[in-house]
Amino acid sequence: MENKKGNAHEKIIEKRVSYYYTVLKRFLKHGPGMFGLIVIMITLLLAIFADDIAPFDPYELNPRNRFQAPDRVHLMGTDNLGCDILSRIIYGARYSMIISISVVIISMTIGVTLGLISGYYGGFVDEIVTRATDAFMAVPSFFIYITALSMWDVRGIWTITLIMGIMMWPTFAKVVRSEVLSLKQRPYVEAGKSMGASDVRLIMRYILPNLFGSITIISSFRMAAAILTETGLNFIGLGDPTICSWGSMITRAHRSGAQLTFWWATLFPGLAITIVTWAFNLFGDGLRDALDIKTVT
């Protein structure tokens, strides 16, 4: 199969780069997006290696050291029970990541499946899914969280994750459905059908892979939303008090009356939440710019 003729005309047209390579290159040049990615990577590293990185045991109580201002030993000070705040933030990264990643996976699975089905088949199924999506989006989610979580006796991290996952699917379903509506009209889907592909194959091979970009972007934004929601639930007392997430740190500091006097107890976890949610939003924005096919070519 050695055929090296390849005339000049063809060489000019040839672009020896794949689509995702182009996207990657564009993303690497996207300043804010890269900043977001780096922050996310650091957070993930902290979450994974928390045991090795954290200078103190985050659960170790030290009543004599309550509310110690930041110094050389406790870089971010201690809280009302004398726990080292820096260590708690590092461990908090672990819980915040576990919760938000699980929430995104659950809601993505539900939302993408429903979005694909309703967008592709249309008709009666579509009607039901669309109504359900609208209903979910119309009701303020916090009321449902409060109702659902108050009914549970055991409020562990997984109960919270599950309910948040179930509550967050409509965004995925809505975006996926609208993209499927336009994707299924594309000539290559019809061409695929004309080659004998079944509905399932058309959805899995011709439509779903083309949704990869949008799903990643929404996931990134939903990660940020999940972190914030978890914090909010914690603050109104619906979190899991036994683990140290960033949300529970703020709640604990607030309840113990830290306020402005012991500013470090609320400021640092607050900063962590702000920076990480911001990073996810920047990352999503960067990804959206890089994946924008119209400007690639």
Place this chain on the structure above:
Amino acid sequence: MRIKNLSTSYFTDDGIVKAVYDVSLDLSAGQTIGIVGESGCGKSTLGKSIMRLIRPPGKITNGEIIFNHQDILKMDEKKIREIRGGDIAMIFQDPMSSLNPVFTIGSQIGETIKLHQKIKNKHELEEKVVAILEKVGISDALRRLSEYPHQFSGGMRQRVMIAMALSCNPKFLIADEPTTSLDVTIQAQILDLIGNLKKEFNSAIMLITHNIAVVAEFCDYVAVMYAGKIIEYSNTHNIFKNPKHPYTRAILGSLPRIDSTLEELTTIPGIVPSLINLPAGCVFNPRCSEKITICSEINPKYVEIEPEHYTSCHLYKEIKE
């Protein structure tokens, strides 16, 4: 392949669009039929109806499509999927958007072969794909397998589409304006390619086009469509030397000729009528230069006026057998 009284309509909010109305056609192996007509006269809908690719709000309302002694319109989903891409394949108009952008050329062609020929062996499959790519004139096929559609030029993509359509040696190939978006030199190459494959596999080909010149050169039979109907059908020689229907004559008359010294091109006055509100009587009567009274009252029957020459026009009488 025999199409009998096929009608396809689109049920839109503005009314029922009769895109294909009462079309009958016969075609046997090794023959090529050209479907010509203005834009919006139902050519593509006819092609898609044969593959049962009409999507809502469109619907095939009537007729039979007999292929290999079976009615395509009565098949279940599973059966029709086996036929699509296997026995009947279609080449689409727009090569730029008819390939899935996220998979490599090799995997897309391979998928069709895998689907219809049940070849599991990866190596054997790859050999097949390379062979078919070489057949359609893609050089360095082995390396090109792992490339994506956007790395190919328009002409190359159309070749890939043809490779895909031909990968299972279809008995019937529908080419829906396969060369419209390509430049003239590539057009000739692509048509040669389709022609060669006809010779090789003795397939029947339906070529949908507005390009009369292509039809003259390439087709054995020609069907002229107007407003969803076939208004004249005959062999290519008859259509070009002895056109009967005023519309066919008008089309041929509007072609610029290299040996004429006309200042202006001849045109057909008016536009194709809206398929929702078809004129009473003959669909072509508002634009017809040879209109007689009956034309705006009664729709002419589609009859054989000479051996192998059918038309629907009040100017001609049916021959009795």
